[in-house]
């Protein structure tokens with residue numbers, strides 16, 4: 001099956017009360033881990049590429065690696081631009097074969113966010129590509145930009161109808177307490193999402209797919225492995241999986257996960273070298289890293305997203 005957009009994926013996810021995982025990819029092993037996991041779980045999947053990933057791997061390499069994934073499986077796969085900062089990067093991605101792009105103008109003033117998002121939507125829709133945009137502001141680190149917790153802003157339900165109707169977007173990312181990176185809450189803080197805001201947005205936009213960024217849960221067993229084998233990730237705390245499950249059962253159709261995969265990849269490599277200090281063949285430690293990442297993705301699909309057997 002060729003690359004697909006997220007349109008049909010989201011229609012089914014909305015009706016079925018589950019979400020599709022959007023996992024960040026930077027190299028071949030990550031793409032293999034995610035796609036093998038999704039294929040074995042018979043789940044649709046979104047592979048997303050950030051500006052940092054484009055810089056690291058070259059989008060042409062990533063496109064061909066994703067194409068290899070498409071040719072070796074038969075599940076629905078979408079290729080998505082994560083956090084597109086301007087029209088040019090969205091256009092380059094659309095021209096380069098992506099089936100979905102995010103224009104993230106959420107830090108810009110209201111009218112500017114609308115104007116830029118609308119311009120991307122017009123170009124994308126003319127090329128059969130779908131568009132995600134964002135309202136509200138998440139805390140944390142994305143593409144080298146750090147948003148401090150006090151600058152974060154929940155999405156206002158009062159704004160969503162005007163924003164979606166004036167821009168024509170296909171999905172909306174909202175801020176309800178998730179944040180980017182592995183340090184989302186301080187010890188002692190109550191790690192809850194504002195499910196009430198999500199419910200209200202769901203009422204204002206019936207049938208419309210909502211996206212959650214910054215949704216890593218930071219599994220403590222993986223953090224413990226990192227810390228046991230020479231790493232230092234004190235107080236790495238994520239979003240409880242129970243909160244994500246509530247969101248997936250409501251209007252949330254896409255859940256973005258990156259940090260959890262990074263931690264799993266790194267935990268396996270740290271463990272590998274600790275147990276095999278003489279190894280120097282990258283295939284040896286990357287085999288472990290890929291296998292560990294695959295297990296995490298399977299866990300997300302089966303136990304958090306609910307997208308198994310929905311391919």
Ligand code: G3H
Nearest residue numbers: 050052053142143180258
């Ligand atoms: O939201 C950001 C993603 O985690 C991508 O991170 O910009 O370091 O590739 P990155």
Ligand code: 13P
Nearest residue numbers: 181213214215216258259
């Ligand atoms: P995490 O840092 O929580 O994995 O979020 C990833 C993300 O939102 C990518 O856009």
Ligand code: ZN
Nearest residue numbers: 142213214256
């Ligand atoms: Zn994000």
